[in-house]
Amino acid sequence: MRTPMGRPGPRLITGLASLALLAGCSSADGSAATANSDESQSAAQELIDPYLGQPGEFPVTEPLDAPVPAGTRIAYVDNGNALVALMYQLMQPAAEELGIELYAVRAGTSASGVQSAFSTVVQQQPDAVINTAIDPVLWDNQREQLIDAGIPIVSLGTVADPDAGLVQPNGVAAFERQGRLQAAWLVAGHDESVDAVLYEHSEIAYAEAVQEGFESELAELCPDCTVRVVQIPIAEVGNKAPERIVSDLQSHPETDAVVFQSSAVATGLPAKLKVAGMDDIEIVGANPLPTNLQYLKDGQSTVELGADLNTLAWTAVDTAARLVNGQDLQENVADGEALVHQFLRPEDVTFDPAHGFAGYPDVADRFRELWNR
Structure with a gap:
């Protein structure tokens, strides 16, 4: 299992990462990892920069033309x-x-x-x-x-x-953007190709839009990257989902990064990953609950794409x-x-996770x- 060689930020290309690249680092299944080009990483970084350290643009700027009729x-x-x-x-x-x-x-x-x-x-x-x-x-x-x-x-x-x-x-555009941003995060933070898994719930209507955004952006930025799409029944969220995820990862040791359509499915997952010896895997979540924000603050996940x-x-x-x-x-x-998005890293959780994420408190x-x- 390859570990992340950096997190988007400014870009992190360390001496150790360069040595690993020169050594021809390969995945657990023996397939060679391909270097991501500077152009690909720069393009990915450009996509995520507006959502790092601050929320996306406020969604409404035009005044209401007239008061709402009384009794509405x-x-x-x-x-x-x-x-x-x-x-x-x-x-x-x-x-x-x-x-x-x-x-x-x-x-x-x-x-x-x-x-x-x-x-x-x-x-x-x-x-x-x-x-x-x-x-x-x-x-x-x-x-x-x-x-x-x-x-x-x-x-x-x-x-x-x-x-x-x-x-x-x-609607669709916002959910596709979620998938695109999650894909861009992975490419911006890795000097080499990534084997990712996207866990989604087919019962939730917007799953297809997130998947389309993720797969299309990953293919555009990193043709050698791969993604498996795995369905987690919505009924298993909060109970059996962590065991299902750990079992899947054990069956696919080449996986570098876990991506969630909705981080609610990760409730209870960090403890299971630690027991399985996989607590170093990169976790790219979205739409975090207070529990997920606490995991992030405690360093038990990598990043959450917050929605305000x-x-x-x-x-x-x-x-x-x-x-x-x-x-x-x-x-x-x-x-x-x-929809207002913002990437939340551990250092960004300066608020009380129990209160949830608010990009615009005002x-x-x-x-x-x-x-x-």
Whole structure:
């Protein structure tokens, strides 16, 4: 198993790395590792630099044209998933600031429960609807009914087709960017080709977009790099997933780096890796939970690509308000790119991991200015 020869940063090309390269370092399965060109590493570094030490650009810069009409009501469908429930709580301060009534319609996790909840929303005729991560396929009939009624729908974390009539501030483009940035991180930090594994959950709709971004960018920057894509059932997150990952890595000792679609699957993994003698493997996570941030702070993982969910929550309410007002959306919001990313290394976790990652702690003040509040 080859260990990382550096982490993006500024670029780290040490004397030891040069000696290893000259010696023709080879992988555990006997295949020779190919040197990455300076051009490839420079291109990769250029991709990740805007997300090192600071968050990506703030997603909304254009003012709200007019106050939201008094009595505006926005329905939020909550299926009880921890992330979905969290996003509802994060949206409440934004709604209160605008004088909007944001209310939850409870749904179970079953298809019938989701359909029932959205049918209730159709009957209630709110001014707008916000959905988080609930696959539109499950409520397709209700989606059409809402659109026919002229009710705008903001959908977070989904990858519906552009003609579905949904506004998806963090859609396919944002998830493909996640994959591209994770691939660029690996190339920028390695002087030689990498054998990576991408662990993903096919049950989550955006998995395909992350995979596409990762594979295409890795092939572009490092044609000799390889990636295996391994499915981890979502039901195993928080229980059996670490054992499955360790078993997979033991069966593929040539693996240099572990990449996660979502770092939630890594809960409990560092301890298992240590017992297996593999705690030196590079871990490139994404969308970290507080537990993952603590692992990072403790040096038990390499890097996390953080997503600023609080800013996304305010962006969702802002988007709904603009749709209610009939105001045009910014291009990045309409195109699904309004998600703030930042690479978090151990030294970047200067905040309390229990509070999660916030790229823009002043998000409320920024939106108040845009809203003339």
